[in-house]
Amino acid sequence: MVSGDGGGGTPSGETGGGGVGAPNLDAEAQANIAHATRVSPQTVQWLLDNYETAEGVSLPRSTLYNHYLYHCADHKLDPVNSASFGKLIRSVFMGLRTRRLGTRGNSKYHYYGIRVKPNSSLNNLSEDGTPLNIRNQGGQVKKTPSGQGGQETSHHTHQQGRNVSSTGNIKSNDPYDSQAHMGSEPSPQTIQNQQFLGDVTRALPILPEINLSNPIPAGVSKQHFENFRAIYQEHCENVLEVIYNLQFHLMETVWRRFWGLGNNNNVISSDKNNVNEVSDEDEGELASKFPSNVLQNMLRSPAILEFMKNVDYQFYQNIVEVLIPDVLRSIPSTLTQSIRNFAKSLELWLSNALMGYPAEAIEVKITAVASLAQTLRRYTSLNHLAQAARAVLQNSNQITQMLSDLNRVDFHNVQEQASWVCQCDVSLVERLKEDFKATLQQQNSLEQWAEWLQTVVDQTLTPQEGSPDFSKHARQFLLKWSFYSSMVIRDLTLRSAASFGSFHLIRLLYDEYMFYLVEHKVASSLGLTPIAVMSQFLSTAKVQNIGEGNFSLNGDESTVPAIKRPKYEDS
Template sequence: MVRSWIADNFYLCEGCTVPRWLLYELYMESCCPNSKCQVNSATFGKLIRLVFPGLGTRRLGTRGSTRYHYDGIAIKKNSSCYARYCSLLSEKNYHRHGSPGEGSSSAWQTSPSVGIGGNACSSEDAAGYRSKSQKKRTNLQCSPSVVYLKTEQERYQYPWPEFNRIYLWEQELRKKYPYEMVVLLVNEYHSHCQDLLHMVRKEELDKVEDCIMSFWRSLQPENVAFMSLPDVCQLFKSYDRQLFKEMEDILLHDFLEEVPVQRIKSMRLFSKNIEVWLLNALKEFPLPLQTSKSKEVKVFIKRLGRKIDLSNMVKIMRTVLNSNSKVTVLRSDLHAVISQGFLDVPGNLFQTKCRNPEEPQNDIHLKCLNDLMSLLVPSIDIQVLLNCVSSNLQAFVIQPSRSKEEFRKLASDFQLKWNFLLSAVSKVMTLNYADSFGSWHLFNLLLMDFVAHIFLSYIEEEADESFWVAKQNESPVLWVYEPNHFWGYFAEEQPQANVPQTALITLMQSQNNFGLSNVFPEF
């Protein structure tokens, strides 16, 4: 099966190279998660050499970022994976070269013998997934190895790639169930998803309800029963994930964009309506099908909702940053609170005498805040501030995490202490009648919610990756944006023995309901 997939999508081509990681990533994306033929990367490499005997490898790239490439093969242009190949190649090269304004030209140089230009997906093809637009925007990029804000001087020319088919998974089902039924249903559902995305792109949101209802009501009873089978339901669940992710990207690609108020309202209304439309269409359908669809649409609503919230906060915070007087006063007040020791009071989480010398992480929250203060000048681009936060999270939480469990622990600890610190600053400003309290309150909300957004986005991406290789049923995940509810996720994941940490989490959950005086009674 694997050898067949390789032969169907790649061919011998002298002078061309394919990044080794990219080929395996394509295979994993196309592979059924419960497939018996699924292989690890080492076995996959051996199978490639069985398909292409004598295939060599070369180490290509700039100093410090070289990668192994298969030398002498290329992807077929008629391959179903071709669009995804170009997209991944463009995306990874963009990440590797940092700012597109600085290194992108070398990344796309074509050469049959060196660099990346030998790939069958040519520089023009890969670059075609970059935009003509020169707007400078940011987009949160998340993967299990990196979470950061990416500056986009160029958008993808094709920002909505082809809705991908999961052919290997479909082939597995065709062996088990009637061929015609599998092909017919998958083709119909694939077309249905494309129709929905087309309507969203054209902003014909009022037509989505009819499209959903007509598809589900047109299915024959035997097809409904077939779609409710566990393994078949999982396949369609993967299509739903892809559908809602692309739908979210179309509606609000970047929360730093200037989005009209009316469009924000229509997005909120649509996110509420689509769940109702879908559940109404599935009212008489089997419970497994209803549950699967409901879970995916709820994730979509949460994800889009938090991006909309961030978009609104960014818009308001920009008015503060564009005021010289407000920024000057805010910086002065923050300097007084942090530098003059106002936070070092009895009961404070960050006082020196309570610090454990074996836990240097106690200082990182103050460092993050000090880094922001150093950048806080009139007319500062809010993107710069958020990039600063993102970089610190990458350095102190993401990179040190060697496992999912360690990430959850580090993220939980950081978020809890970060929120305590910001709340303590708010408390001091309130007690001292600080002139900048209003500006700080907005900044405080943005910082708390942005950190929560990064962690949740990371967890979502991690869940998507594990979905493809899961051998057992998925664990339930609570996708909630608000920082006080966000901690419920970590609380559920932590062992019950961690009573002190659970108590702190409970305390954070009550913060917004009872006010700062209940959180810091000693003040």
């Protein structure tokens, strides 16, 4: 048996059980699975003896893995890591699905459609893999931080990324180990921050079918497309698990474990204190499932490019709504800063992971993630402005001073200067001015101001909805709004208004929030996500070769390691 992290693919000779019961695997099929997943045939047989497929039941992924660790300790076997064990499970029991079950803060991923056989001795083990009789006798079971129990043996092994002590306890130094990192008990701060997250149960997108109307590339079959779709679904689940657990530092490794191309995986992390290396032998999920020529040709096909683009835009929009469900709601500064740091690193992390892939695929992936990063930075800045402005709007003395200064502004002069540039309806401008004064005088809350701004957008843009130039009208509205507000700020500056600082803050917030509202209105009119709309302005960046050369698998010079995009400075 070969120890270490396994990255093998699904063997072609395997069969899966479609109904209730264990799969019907002959000796040759079991041997193929054992070789591909780097486990012993004894382990494959152990799975068949103890588990069976069944409808309407599920098992936590961590429970299956803990059972496996107990099996390895009992038979003096070197366990593979949890990711490789997941591949083994899916190879033996075809068609398994994963679902997140449980309450917020305590939810876990489950394999759906599998159970322990009624006559299996595993029924005498707890979820963490320890025998129930030990617990009932009050025995002390030492646990690792990941919550994995140990069974005392005289066995001691060491493998890449994992230490298994003589007590069976596991200490993981694998940079991405779902048991050690994701399955661990969340910290109190993480639990607290999770209370501010949006609904994660709807964040996984429903993956569309891959459009096969276009010619299929040479060497690529429809089954390859279907396999890619299934693998991409599981990858999205892993990404979402990192997001929900706020373990942003693991995203780089998740991407490299999925996209890595063998000898291109030795990439130094952008965090100099966190050097994550993936073994040359440990190919990424895609590279382990498809021959290199098939993978390269498939990722050049319009069908796959369109599929990835559509899924990424929807998935990334869902991620934004999980992390920042309400841009005006107060959230902890620690969470805000974590999200901003996460956004700053996204493009670099994904660029590193995509080394060696076709330029077309890189551009699709980086354009989408650049839109995600930009959106997260904008929304966290908007949230920061909202909290600062909330204090101003709740201060009656400041509101009184603002009203006094606003009444001294020469709006006639402002209108004369702005009319030539903006050519707006004078009556509309006058009505908005009076509404603004009335809302300010009523000392409305930030949420009431947000409703007023939404009303302004609706009144101005609704008549244009459905027109081919709706996006153009929306952009013009933003420019005119910004120009008028800058003219008012200019007048306040020239008059040395005492409330200038308050007006400046309010102006920054309202400009940003107006952009947010218009962005969503345009997206709704086009039937797109806001991230997809914003990506239209990022997709013109040029794909360039960087580094020391070309990392193509097939020698095609159109394959490049990364893509450069404009940088957005943090505010």
